[in-house]
Amino acid sequence: MKRDPENRSILGSISRRALLAGGAGALAAAAMPGIGAVRADEGEIVVGALMPLSGAGGSFGQEMLASAKAALAEINDAGGPNGRKIKLVEENDETSPEAAVRGARKLIEVDKVTAIIGTWASSVTLAVAPIVQANKLIQFSTSGASRITEIQKKGHLFRTEPDDLLFGKAYAEYAAGQGWKRAAVLGLNVPFTAMTVEAFRQRFVERGGKVTSFTTYNEDQTTFRSEVTRAFADKPDFIHISGYEPDITAILKAAYQLGLSGRFIVPGFAVSPDLIKNAGPAAEGLLLVEEGVAEDSPAYQRLAKALGGGSDHYYSFGAQAYDQLNLLALAIEAAKSVDGTVLTDAVKKVSGPEGTKVTSFAEGIKVLRQGGQVNYEGASGSIDFDANGNIVKANFRVAQVKDGKVVPVGKITDVVF
Amino acid sequence: MFELQIYFVSALVSAAIWTLPAAAISLIYGVLRYPNFAITEFMTLGAYLALFLCGFSFPLWFAAPLAAVLTGFVALAFDQTLFRSVRRAGALPPVLLSLGLMLFLQNAVRFLWGNDVLQYPIPLSRPFVIAGFVITPTQAIMIVSVLVILLLSIVGLRMTAFGRAVRATSTNPELAVVTGVRPEIVYGGVIFISGFLAAIGGVALATETTLTPLLGWRVLIPLFAVAILGGLGSVIGAAYAALLLGLVSEFSLLVLPATYKTALAFLVLAAVLLVRPTGLIRAGD
Amino acid sequence: MVAYLVAILIFAMIYGFVALGLNIQWGLTGLINLGQVAFFAIGAYAFALATHAGMPLLAALVLATLVSGAFGGAVALFTPRLREDYLAIVTLGFSEFIRLIFLNEKWLAGGPDGIAAIPRPPTIPGLDTETSFLVVSAALVGLAFWFSQRLARFPIGRTLRAIREDETVVASVGKPTLAYKSQAFILGAALAGIGGAFFASYLTYISPDMFGPNVSIYVLAAVLLGTQGSSLGTLAGTAVVAALLEGTRLLKDYITIVDGVQLAALRLMALGLALMVIVVIRYRTTRSP
Numbered sequence: 001m002k003r004d005p006e007n008r009s010i011l012g013s014i015s016r017r018a019l020l021a022g023g024a025g026a027l028a029a030a031a032m033p034g035i036g037a038v039r040a041d042e043g044e045i046v047v048g049a050l051m052p053l054s055g056a057g058g059s060f061g062q063e064m065l066a067s068a069k070a071a072l073a074e075i076n077d078a079g080g081p082n083g084r085k086i087k088l089v090e091e092n093d094e095t096s097p098e099a100a101v102r103g104a105r106k107l108i109e110v111d112k113v114t115a116i117i118g119t120w121a122s123s124v125t126l127a128v129a130p131i132v133q134a135n136k137l138i139q140f141s142t143s144g145a146s147r148i149t150e151i152q153k154k155g156h157l158f159r160t161e162p163d164d165l166l167f168g169k170a171y172a173e174y175a176a177g178q179g180w181k182r183a184a185v186l187g188l189n190v191p192f193t194a195m196t197v198e199a200f201r202q203r204f205v206e207r208g209g210k211v212t213s214f215t216t217y218n219e220d221q222t223t224f225r226s227e228v229t230r231a232f233a234d235k236p237d238f239i240h241i242s243g244y245e246p247d248i249t250a251i252l253k254a255a256y257q258l259g260l261s262g263r264f265i266v267p268g269f270a271v272s273p274d275l276i277k278n279a280g281p282a283a284e285g286l287l288l289v290e291e292g293v294a295e296d297s298p299a300y301q302r303l304a305k306a307l308g309g310g311s312d313h314y315y316s317f318g319a320q321a322y323d324q325l326n327l328l329a330l331a332i333e334a335a336k337s338v339d340g341t342v343l344t345d346a347v348k349k350v351s352g353p354e355g356t357k358v359t360s361f362a363e364g365i366k367v368l369r370q371g372g373q374v375n376y377e378g379a380s381g382s383i384d385f386d387a388n389g390n391i392v393k394a395n396f397r398v399a400q401v402k403d404g405k406v407v408p409v410g411k412i413t414d415v416v417f
Numbered sequence: 418m419f420e421l422q423i424y425f426v427s428a429l430v431s432a433a434i435w436t437l438p439a440a441a442i443s444l445i446y447g448v449l450r451y452p453n454f455a456i457t458e459f460m461t462l463g464a465y466l467a468l469f470l471c472g473f474s475f476p477l478w479f480a481a482p483l484a485a486v487l488t489g490f491v492a493l494a495f496d497q498t499l500f501r502s503v504r505r506a507g508a509l510p511p512v513l514l515s516l517g518l519m520l521f522l523q524n525a526v527r528f529l530w531g532n533d534v535l536q537y538p539i540p541l542s543r544p545f546v547i548a549g550f551v552i553t554p555t556q557a558i559m560i561v562s563v564l565v566i567l568l569l570s571i572v573g574l575r576m577t578a579f580g581r582a583v584r585a586t587s588t589n590p591e592l593a594v595v596t597g598v599r600p601e602i603v604y605g606g607v608i609f610i611s612g613f614l615a616a617i618g619g620v621a622l623a624t625e626t627t628l629t630p631l632l633g634w635r636v637l638i639p640l641f642a643v644a645i646l647g648g649l650g651s652v653i654g655a656a657y658a659a660l661l662l663g664l665v666s667e668f669s670l671l672v673l674p675a676t677y678k679t680a681l682a683f684l685v686l687a688a689v690l691l692v693r694p695t696g697l698i699r700a701g702d
Numbered sequence: 703m704v705a706y707l708v709a710i711l712i713f714a715m716i717y718g719f720v721a722l723g724l725n726i727q728w729g730l731t732g733l734i735n736l737g738q739v740a741f742f743a744i745g746a747y748a749f750a751l752a753t754h755a756g757m758p759l760l761a762a763l764v765l766a767t768l769v770s771g772a773f774g775g776a777v778a779l780f781t782p783r784l785r786e787d788y789l790a791i792v793t794l795g796f797s798e799f800i801r802l803i804f805l806n807e808k809w810l811a812g813g814p815d816g817i818a819a820i821p822r823p824p825t826i827p828g829l830d831t832e833t834s835f836l837v838v839s840a841a842l843v844g845l846a847f848w849f850s851q852r853l854a855r856f857p858i859g860r861t862l863r864a865i866r867e868d869e870t871v872v873a874s875v876g877k878p879t880l881a882y883k884s885q886a887f888i889l890g891a892a893l894a895g896i897g898g899a900f901f902a903s904y905l906t907y908i909s910p911d912m913f914g915p916n917v918s919i920y921v922l923a924a925v926l927l928g929t930q931g932s933s934l935g936t937l938a939g940t941a942v943v944a945a946l947l948e949g950t951r952l953l954k955d956y957i958t959i960v961d962g963v964q965l966a967a968l969r970l971m972a973l974g975l976a977l978m979v980i981v982v983i984r985y986r987t988t989r990s991p
Contacts, residue, residue: 097816222434222635499978503982510985514982638795680799
């Protein structure tokens, strides 16, 4: 018992000192079986970080985990919600729903977590959410698929990522703003693409554009030549690819090797330094639309400093993971509870838009402990949740690959449903 | 019209990728009388070994045959340690062994190189366009190399003593033994060559796509469709069948979604086995 | 620790159904089936879709059994005279074909995202959810085991064994071997379907990538490990394979020199190696000169 590190932090420094002063720390601890029972309510709050540490989301998962740890340090340094420290247990979902389900079960049944943050791929969020809901816990996700909204109606699930409908509209707004009229679409055979593409088509047509073709493909195809040819056949002003990194890389290469040149617009979450390296000259000029971060906010600047990257790093998923843990901690403080049903309401409340603007957990608890209401404005944006737990209003950034570097070229602000 | 020419080149590329591994399946079936499911994993292994050798700044044209020789030896090692002990137990035991070997090799690759998508250090290049046919230099080199190896295999099977022994064993094993053929030498040789051919096919597939541990597994069904369509046991048959299936599956895109190419190959495979198990194309070795 | 043990046992039960099914097809009748995962997948999807359509769990289970049995019948009807090696190719190819259908037909099965929120049976009062699930699945495996035992002892079992030994002799005494073989294939597929339903219910989530060839290899190893044809041996074999493979999952928390992906790869390498070793032990012949 004496060397149990968990025990030490649970008892807290004062009681530990008291015990040591008594000169019988070990004896006392052994003689107090009641401590274990108290622990569940009064000890650390366990939070699961279920993140894609490998697989398609691998590079983002690492960034998210580091960002969540940055938030964790700030929260625990400020004393934690209701004076309780948070303990973060990481689990790799391998960007695979099966691994994620197993991981979620382990987090819930073995680690007894209060909340799960970080689920990234939409398929992972869709698979894990019913388990979280059945256990009446709370989950934060960075997935965009609109299908998730249906599941969110049962509560317990928040998304800090703009819904794909907003993404689709952002592509359309940007393209229309550039005066482009004809679009071809290549979509990976997963649900998120169907909704994005539909939203894109709708807004693009409203703005006077035309979708010339929509071709779906599977991620494990050996060649993309035919699909690329189909997309270029109608001489579109640009081609939007709705997919993930491996297939987008393959498509860009296929186009290049077919001698075709065109403008490609892709989601930002599909573009990592690996894509730019692997696709080489085929990635030049590639346009990417990604969820914006609040670059000038104190929260984002703290995060960027903690992660230690240069100014050319753009931590959009990291910012979300950072905000997720802060929102959760503030909600626990505000609700004075770790019950998932109570927290569902509390998260909406601390996200704003009403209340005093705060940008960190430390600022937030000051306001809350004086009986005020807070409006958390995070690293990823102002984050106000609607009734379903989706963010209401999103900003996007448009960037372009130039000489192997990602350069910002535009912004699309205040995109709403 | 541009689209049709693209399909044609794609069919040619697919055929070039499939020919050698399908010929390997065919050879093993002809001589050892069992379908070997591990061929696809020898493709994967060969492709990754070539990548490994590229890491020592060998050019791919040199790394590929070297990797193929290594893969041949790996195939031979498994054959001598495991498959050899069930030689006379019928077709089922080696089939099951090859299934186990498939799983083992695929995950050995995953263990050593991980799940990440990798690619050869060959620069992307713009294609040649000849009369509307678009082909990249890499594809042209790949198709020519496959053709050369295919011709060498066919000539080898016809002209050399070993080739004659292989063909004799394939047609009538008992008679071959009587005429002085030593079966274990033939078996070992065929396994080595099959490993070699599969690895070349794997490299070819990886130049056209990327390297993942599932590289070979994804073409298992097309390969068996090709091998069966070509009449199991025939190398030339495999080459013709590869071209035929390549054309059918590419031009099927005019009516079917691309995601069904593999399913289509299965239907071809099943139909041939049900209707005419000896294969559609009868050709000599 | 107990939680892990329960999880391993549940997997042993799930694969127990599938292996018992393969044992009827292959162990008893001699019909090789390298694509048992196809019927497992069909059972899982049928159960998931039926429960989502509002069907009660028990009815969904029955439906899953019937649908996978029907697919087994279809395969049996199309492949009556195929030689062993061709049957191996067709069944393996069929399982991948089925997986592609589930992957591509989004309207049917959600495509690559699979189906989530599949219900579990109600928890038995006094037990936690996992133990309760184990008890329910063990009870049904017991039933399937009893059924397999009866089948082997009844005249049909003797006929199936006779077909395994020499089909032409059975045919020559006027028995409809095709009908018998089809029945064996249907029963085996139906049992795999029950396993699939339990799998779907246990994980509460299914997607096409869960139904690769691994499950087929898993149960082949289990049937080979038990004495081929014996239901008891099959279940014992399944338990050993499950302990070896699901049991090693818990190593993840203790082994840090290899990462999760590598550990998963090692486990599947072990499965492949185990199958090969079992085959060599079972079928080893004297070396050819």
